[in-house]
Amino acid sequence: MPRIRDIAQVCKSKNAGPFHVTIDVLFEDPALYARVKATGVLNAALFARLYGVAEEDVQFSPYDAASAFKATLPRLVPAGDVGDTDVYGAQQHAPLLEVDIPLNDPAG
Amino acid sequence: MNEVRMLSTSGILGYGFSEEALRIGMAAAPHVIGADGGSTDPGPHYLGSGTGFCARLSVKRDLRLMLLAAMAARIPCIVGTAGGAGGEPHLQDTAALVREIAREEGLSFRMALIHAEQDAATLKAAVAAGRTTALAKLPTLDDATIDRAVRVVGMMGPEPIIRALDAGAQVILCGRSSDPAQWAAVAIRAGLPPAPSWYAGKMLECGAEPAVPKEPDCLLVTVRDDHVVCEPPNPIRRCTPLSVSNFALHENASPIRHVEPGGILDTADISIDAVTDRAVRVGGMRWTSSPTYTVKLEGVELNGYRTMTVCGTRDPVLIGQIDSYLAAHRDRVAARAAAIGVRAGGWRLAVRTYGRDGVMADWEPERDAGSPHELGFVLEVVAADQETANTVLAVARTSLLHADFPGRLCKEGNMAFPFSPSDIPLGPHYRFSIFHTMAVDDPCAPFPIEYEAV
Numbered sequence: 001m002p003r004i005r006d007i008a009q010v011c012k013s014k015n016a017g018p019f020h021v022t023i024d025v026l027f028e029d030p031a032l033y034a035r036v037k038a039t040g041v042l043n044a045a046l047f048a049r050l051y052g053v054a055e056e057d058v059q060f061s062p063y064d065a066a067s068a069f070k071a072t073l074p075r076l077v078p079a080g081d082v083g084d085t086d087v088y089g090a091q092q093h094a095p096l097l098e099v100d101i102p103l104n105d106p107a108g
Numbered sequence: 109m110n111e112v113r114m115l116s117t118s119g120i121l122g123y124g125f126s127e128e129a130l131r132i133g134m135a136a137a138p139h140v141i142g143a144d145g146g147s148t149d150p151g152p153h154y155l156g157s158g159t160g161f162c163a164r165l166s167v168k169r170d171l172r173l174m175l176l177a178a179m180a181a182r183i184p185c186i187v188g189t190a191g192g193a194g195g196e197p198h199l200q201d202t203a204a205l206v207r208e209i210a211r212e213e214g215l216s217f218r219m220a221l222i223h224a225e226q227d228a229a230t231l232k233a234a235v236a237a238g239r240t241t242a243l244a245k246l247p248t249l250d251d252a253t254i255d256r257a258v259r260v261v262g263m264m265g266p267e268p269i270i271r272a273l274d275a276g277a278q279v280i281l282c283g284r285s286s287d288p289a290q291w292a293a294v295a296i297r298a299g300l301p302p303a304p305s306w307y308a309g310k311m312l313e314c315g316a317e318p319a320v321p322k323e324p325d326c327l328l329v330t331v332r333d334d335h336v337v338c339e340p341p342n343p344i345r346r347c348t349p350l351s352v353s354n355f356a357l358h359e360n361a362s363p364i365r366h367v368e369p370g371g372i373l374d375t376a377d378i379s380i381d382a383v384t385d386r387a388v389r390v391g392g393m394r395w396t397s398s399p400t401y402t403v404k405l406e407g408v409e410l411n412g413y414r415t416m417t418v419c420g421t422r423d424p425v426l427i428g429q430i431d432s433y434l435a436a437h438r439d440r441v442a443a444r445a446a447a448i449g450v451r452a453g454g455w456r457l458a459v460r461t462y463g464r465d466g467v468m469a470d471w472e473p474e475r476d477a478g479s480p481h482e483l484g485f486v487l488e489v490v491a492a493d494q495e496t497a498n499t500v501l502a503v504a505r506t507s508l509l510h511a512d513f514p515g516r517l518c519k520e521g522n523m524a525f526p527f528s529p530s531d532i533p534l535g536p537h538y539r540f541s542i543f544h545t546m547a548v549d550d551p552c553a554p555f556p557i558e559y560e561a562v
Contacts, residue, residue, distance in 0.1 A: 008352055010350075014359055016359055016360055017147055017243070017359075018148055018543065019243075019245075019246075019543065020361055022357075022359070024357045026353055026354055028142065028350045036149070047409075050229075051187060052471065059361055061362055061363055063363040065351065065356075065375065065377065065378045066353035066357060066363065068353060069355055070357055070363045071225065072362070074244070076470055077469075078148075078539065079148070079540070080152045080153060081152075081539050081540075082456050082458055082488065082490050082537070082539075083265035083456075083458035083460075083488070085466060085468065086467060088149055088150070091467050091468070091469060092467075095471070107544065
């Protein structure tokens with residue numbers, strides 16, 4: 001079963017303002033994007049589980065026009081506040097890389 | 109066909125661009141040249157301290173080339189969010205650089221400074237009138253929060269920039285501005301519809317970032333009635349549907365609804381198509397004006413003073429019990445700080461453990477996977493004054509270095525410190541405290557414009 005890191009062309013995170021981090025996964029091939037979308041694996045519940053945040057706090061959008069998925073989460077600590085580990089939010093994407101996408105398993 | 113061409117030199121003024129890209133870009137006869145000068149992205153410090161996050165000489169290099177190009181072509185040069193955070197000191201520092209370059213190069217022009225700092229009285233009146241709204245689940249704005257703020261900026265839309273262009277300014281330095289506004293202003297003023305004008309701004313706000321290879325450089329965007337075309341002047345770069353799609357998601361909570369002062373840019377149904385192997389056309393964006401014009405406010409307050417240190421351990425016995433060691437360390441620091449008379453609750457200690465969860469903290473799914481051969485630590489103490497922060501940090505550093513633990517063999521010290529002095533006072537620590545919107549009747553009212561013959 002391929003992982004996101006095996007099939008996506010972009011997987012990245014960044015601040016969306018000082019209080020949110022936004023995580024994007026992009027595919028160059030719209031057909032592959034459509035197949036990934038059809039698996040239903042990428043959704044708000046997945047991000048809630050991966051990052052330990054409440055599902056209602058995850059703003060999840062598939063974005064057909066760009067063959068992309070976006071999820072925006074509240075940061076653990078506002079950017080630059082005491083104990084923040086990532087002021088730009090640019091290194092919060094890694095847990096997504098390992099997510100399996102059951103492309104070859106219709107029962108998946 | 110009405111068409112506006114706009115040349116953005118770089119993602120941030122001072123990040124640099126190639127002179128060759130600038131030359132080729134100017135050969136396309138753009139109607140404006142510019143760059144975004146800032147962002148909240150580097151954190152609250154810069155808005156609080158009034159300083160920039162780019163080196164002055166880097167900014168001066170970029171500005172000099174841009175001003176020379178603008179004067180030669182007789183087109184406006186616009187800098188958004190001047191000086192990094194767009195407050196008054198940032199705007200004045202950038203203006204001083206422009207004057208300095210003009211003197212050195214023998215340039216003269218009409219310059220506009222558009223101020224964006226908001227005074228407490230204006231903000232309190234907006235609060236009293238019920239015209240402010242919290243973003244990101246912050247508390248409702250109140251007078252106490254306004255009084256505590258060190259600096260508050262409003263984020264301007266295109267209207268004050270259009271006004272400065274109408275007044276004949278050739279160099280326009282904006283205080284805090286919405287990233288696309290400096291570009292939307294030029295296209296809207298030329299009679300193009302808001303939707304492609306704002307979208308062009310979205311593409312131009314970070315220079316060549318919608319191109320590959322993705323490095324700081326120039327981007328040329330052509331705006332027409334129902335679409336924009338992005339093309340990097342530098343022949344080593346290309347815009348592709350993927351590179352443009354990637355950038356279309358940049359730093360926005362939603363890929364579809366982009367809330368801007370005065371309206372919403374809806375990109376749900378855009379089409380992204382290659383025009384050539386280096387140029388991409390984007391069409392199908394929509395703009396809906398909002399019934400109320402809102403200005404985003406950004407403010408920071410002083411949270412105390414900070415000191416930090418960096419160290420690492422290579423001891424497997426310690427690494428095997430690091431959680432209990434750090435828990436005991438926290439208690440030892442509290443006891444020692446109390447013993448030397450530092451008020452309990454008057455300081456905060458944060459320890460980041462690199463090699464374990466230093467990057468993702470509580471979001472790290474693999475913090476207990478395997479046993480690394482070394483761990484790095486960054487210790488931070490924030491207290492009400494610098495001396496207290498220095499004192500508690502020194503206590504924390506000594507304790508981390510010398511405390512005993514079960515099975516300890518490394519009896520001379522538990523940590524490797526790479527520097528002497530080991531403790532680094534970081535000065536004032538600011539935190540974002542205001543992230544609200546303010547409804548206004550006149551989009552230009554919060555942003556007074558000052559003109560100057562340079």
